[in-house]
Amino acid sequence: MSSSEAPQPLLSRPRGALKGTLTVPGDKSISHRALMFGALALGETTVEGLLEGEDVLRTAQAMRQLGATVERLGEGSWRLQGRGVGGLCEPDDVLDMGNSGTGARLLMGLLATHPFTSVLTGDASLRKRPMARVTVPLSHFGATFTGRSGGRLPLAVTGTATPVPQTYELPVASAQVKSAVLLAGLNTPGITTVIEPEATRDHSELMLRAFGADLTVSVRDDGARVITLVGQPELTGRAVKVPGDPSSAAFPVVAALIVPGSHIVVRNVGMNPLRTGLFTTLLEMGADLKLVNEREEAGEPVADLEVRYSALKGVTVPPERAPSMIDEYPILSVAAACASGETRMVGLAELRVKESDRLAAMADGLKACGADTDVAENDTLVVRGTGQPPRGGAMIPVNLDHRIGMSYLVLGMTTAEAVGIDDASAIATSFPGFADMMIELGADIHGA
Numbered sequence: 001m002s003s004s005e006a007p008q009p010l011l012s013r014p015r016g017a018l019k020g021t022l023t024v025p026g027d028k029s030i031s032h033r034a035l036m037f038g039a040l041a042l043g044e045t046t047v048e049g050l051l052e053g054e055d056v057l058r059t060a061q062a063m064r065q066l067g068a069t070v071e072r073l074g075e076g077s078w079r080l081q082g083r084g085v086g087g088l089c090e091p092d093d094v095l096d097m098g099n100s101g102t103g104a105r106l107l108m109g110l111l112a113t114h115p116f117t118s119v120l121t122g123d124a125s126l127r128k129r130p131m132a133r134v135t136v137p138l139s140h141f142g143a144t145f146t147g148r149s150g151g152r153l154p155l156a157v158t159g160t161a162t163p164v165p166q167t168y169e170l171p172v173a174s175a176q177v178k179s180a181v182l183l184a185g186l187n188t189p190g191i192t193t194v195i196e197p198e199a200t201r202d203h204s205e206l207m208l209r210a211f212g213a214d215l216t217v218s219v220r221d222d223g224a225r226v227i228t229l230v231g232q233p234e235l236t237g238r239a240v241k242v243p244g245d246p247s248s249a250a251f252p253v254v255a256a257l258i259v260p261g262s263h264i265v266v267r268n269v270g271m272n273p274l275r276t277g278l279f280t281t282l283l284e285m286g287a288d289l290k291l292v293n294e295r296e297e298a299g300e301p302v303a304d305l306e307v308r309y310s311a312l313k314g315v316t317v318p319p320e321r322a323p324s325m326i327d328e329y330p331i332l333s334v335a336a337a338c339a340s341g342e343t344r345m346v347g348l349a350e351l352r353v354k355e356s357d358r359l360a361a362m363a364d365g366l367k368a369c370g371a372d373t374d375v376a377e378n379d380t381l382v383v384r385g386t387g388q389p390p391r392g393g394a395m396i397p398v399n400l401d402h403r404i405g406m407s408y409l410v411l412g413m414t415t416a417e418a419v420g421i422d423d424a425s426a427i428a429t430s431f432p433g434f435a436d437m438m439i440e441l442g443a444d445i446h447g448a
């Protein structure tokens with residue numbers, strides 16, 4: 001587990017253009033859901049392209065502890081025998097969700113309407129993260145939670161045997177909260193409704209429907225999405241094909257944009273429109289980024305991305321775009337530090353409660369690398385670029401945050417002085433093999 005092993009410091013320095021073709025690991029959001037829904041479905045579910053990162057492996061282990069049969073057949077290839085909706089059984093040990101907020105929060109949704117007690121914990125990062133955003137709506141179904149202040153992990157959940165269906169309007173744009181409520185609604189008689197004022201990633205809705213749930217989505221006059229789920233459906237096992245994770249593709253894409261002379265292709269990237277805010281923003285910044293071979297696979301749009309080094313310019317990223325690129329602000333701020341002019345990323349309060357405080361991690365780390373950056377009102381990250389990369393020459397604390405680690409390794413590929421990270425171990429939560437893949441493309445990354 002990343003928090004208990006010796007830290008793995010890494011240094012990244014420029015070596016020249018990045019060239020080649022790569023395939024990034026499977027989508028983390030879709031992988032978690034494939035395992036959870038497969039564990040709830042009747043019959044066999046097969047998954048191809050599953051992300052075998054630590055976060056998803058924790059979910060696989062949790063679903064086994066709850067009684068599902070979960071087997072690895074080969075690289076990215078998995079098979080499950082589910083228990084049926086409402087069929088999970090009491091685990092005989094603590095469910096350790098590692099670094100994964102998605103795993104923990106979605107699982108709490110499932111457990112809220114199964115009538116037994118489970119205890120959840122996680123690593124030092126996950127134990128700091130707010131869980132009240134899910135325990136509050138899940139308590140309305142009838143579940144009880146006993147946790148640390150702020151509902152933090154470790155936490156015990158006792159699911160209810162007599163769940164009451166809810167209509168819940170999300171106070172914060174969060175696909176994790178939306179999904180937790182929908183998963184609680186699965187084993188609740190009657191109709192569960194979630195209203196989201198701002199659209200967030202809809203992998204739960206798409207996949208629940210594909211497994212046979214009766215789920216509808218409509219858009220209100222004020223633009224809010226209204227999702228209704230008829231409880232206690234019979235979900236049927238199926239084949240799931242997981243596309244490459246756009247949030248992982250973001251790192252090699254930005255690396256190619258900021259390292260002079262680069263030209264790469266990233267194959268098989270998921271292009272769900274609720275995930276592609278970074279690519280929209282990079283195009284506005286003047287990126288030479290082309291979508292080729294656009295297609296649909298298992299209900300999700302997919303494309304290959306062809307990227308060439310580009311002279312980027314600063315832009316303002318509006319707050320309403322945040323849900324579609326919430327995990328991409330760290331790497332976008334690296335691109336902004338190499339662009340000319342000011343980039344303003346507005347409305348980033350949610351970044352403070354990710355695997356680490358990403359707003360502080362980017363403002364402080366970029367400053368340490370010589371970039372002109374600060375945090376303005378309304379949690380706005382401002383980065384003023386000169387059109388040349390900042391100096392580099394800093395060792396950045398990662399604080400168990402994979403995306404912070406990868407962002408600074410990418411920055412070091414183009415700065416005059418090397419950029420280091422104090423611990424690369426967290427990168428394996430979402431992108432196992434990241435450093436090796438980048439080295440293959442021409443990066444110089446090695447132990448510090």
Ligand code: S3P
Pocket residue numbers: 028029030102173174175176177179200201326327350
């Ligand atoms: C995720 C939702 C996002 C994202 C996370 C994965 C999901 O979190 O940051 O990496 O799979 O539902 P929020 O929904 O809390 O914004």
